[in-house]
Amino acid sequence: MRLFTLLLFLTLGSAGAAEPILPLPEIRPAATPASRLGRRLFHDPRLSGSGRLSCTHCHRLDRGGDDDRPRPPLPTGPHPHNTPTVFNARYNHYLHWYGDLDTLEEQARVALQRDMQVDWPAVLARLSADPDYAASFRRLYGGVSETAVIAALVAFERTLVTPDAPFDRFLRGDTEALTPRQRRGYVLFKRLGCSACHQGVNVGGNLRQKLGVFGRYPSDDPGRFAVTGRPQDLGVFRVPSLRNVALTAPYFHDGRVKTLEKAVSLMAELQLGIRLTEAEIQDLVAFLHSLTGRWKPEGIRP
Ligand code: HEC
Numbered sequence: 004m005r006l007f008t009l010l011l012f013l014t015l016g017s018a019g020a021a022e023p024i025l026p027l028p029e030i031r032p033a034a035t036p037a038s039r040l041g042r043r044l045f046h047d048p049r050l051s052g053s054g055r056l057s058c059t060h061c062h063r064l065d066r067g068g069d070d071d072r073p074r075p076p077l078p079t080g081p082h083p084h085n086t087p088t089v090f091n092a093r094y095n096h097y098l099h100w101y102g103d104l105d106t107l108e109e110q111a112r113v114a115l116q117r118d119m120q121v122d123w124p125a126v127l128a129r130l131s132a133d134p135d136y137a138a139s140f141r142r143l144y145g146g147v148s149e150t151a152v153i154a155a156l157v158a159f160e161r162t163l164v165t166p167d168a169p170f171d172r173f174l175r176g177d178t179e180a181l182t183p184r185q186r187r188g189y190v191l192f193k194r195l196g197c198s199a200c201h202q203g204v205n206v207g208g209n210l211r212q213k214l215g216v217f218g219r220y221p222s223d224d225p226g227r228f229a230v231t232g233r234p235q236d237l238g239v240f241r242v243p244s245l246r247n248v249a250l251t252a253p254y255f256h257d258g259r260v261k262t263l264e265k266a267v268s269l270m271a272e273l274q275l276g277i278r279l280t281e282a283e284i285q286d287l288v289a290f291l292h293s294l295t296g297r298w299k300p301e302g303i304r305p
């Protein structure tokens with residue numbers, strides 16, 4: 004029996020199949036002419052109705068790919084939701100807090116409409132009047148169009164990947180990549196059941212789950228119910244990715260949770276019905292810090 008267990012361990016262990024989390028590819032996708040065009044568009048406030056907002060206004064690439072505000076302001080009042088990071092968004096199966104969008108293309112259309120109040124005819128005219136833009140669009144897409152703007156933005160977003168997190172090095176066999184505390188945190192993350200929801204290559208992003216299985220999170224947000232109208236979707240949210248989570252405070256869909264410590268202890272209480280000790284919280288937080296990767300070689304700042 005022991006031998007069998009050992010063999011099982013060796014088989015699963017060597018294939019890496021036993022781990023609920025997979026590493027990101029080691030090498031970031033290379034820039035392409037389309038992604039370079041998209042990069043410029045991502046930074047360009049001329050895409051917005053006001054002429055003052057660019058995607059980077061809320062998704063700061065020099066920070067965690069988000070902003071530091073609980074909820075960004077829109078002309079109509081505060082945004083209903085906290086800004087998630089754009090880093091590694093290509094690996095999420097579901098997008099947005101409600102998990103109601105499946106592709107980056109659909110998302111970019113919503114972002115332009117809702118978050119940037121785009122005036123398409125004006126934007127297409129502006130881009131066509133700019134000789135650099137006009138030439139790039141002509142070469143890559145045969146001309147300037149809504150579909151082309153979105154395709155280029157998405158081509159850029161697909162390069163926003165942050166490899167080389169200590170945890171990824173650990174998963175590839177470098178046991179020294181994590182501190183003892185981070186290793187304890189990872190064991191706890193699996194043992195308690197955090198990894199039942201936060202798993203896969205993005206440590207989340209591929210499930211939709213009820214927030215508040217064991218208690219109520221104080222929010223009036225109906226969750227996915229708002230888009231589906233089905234009673235079973237009340238309070239259901241997309242399980243967010245925890246990659247780079249140490250850089251993306253504040254937390255939760257309403258941005259009301261200020262620290263990672265608080266987010267972790269709330270999760271244990273609400274999702275697992277467990278009250279963590281201070282030491283367990285610190286171990287889990289240390290583990291979450293090991294999920295910070297690099298975008299530029301110099302890394303990303305909080
Ligand atoms: C005013 C702030 C703001 C601006 C400007 C903005 N976003 Fe966002 N972005 C958000 C918020 C808030 C969400 C979450 C929306 C939700 O879940 O309801 C989001 C979600 C996203 C997501 C989904 C991430 C995920 O994992 O769910 C992507 C991708 C994204 N934005 C890309 C863009 C792009 C591309 C632009 C520019 C065209 C842009 N955003 C402009 C605030 C902004």
Ligand code: HEC
Pocket residue numbers: 100192195196197198199200201212213214216240241242243244245248251253254255256257263266267270271274275287
């Ligand atoms: C039953 C599924 C489930 C389990 C188990 C679970 N989570 Fe979550 N987690 C979620 C959902 C859903 C959210 C989004 C909450 C929201 O919408 O505000 C979330 C959010 C988070 C956040 C905030 C991320 C952000 O960007 O705002 C952290 C950190 C987190 N979880 C860590 C943990 C840890 C640590 C554990 C184990 C103690 C855990 N989770 C267990 C489903 C789960």
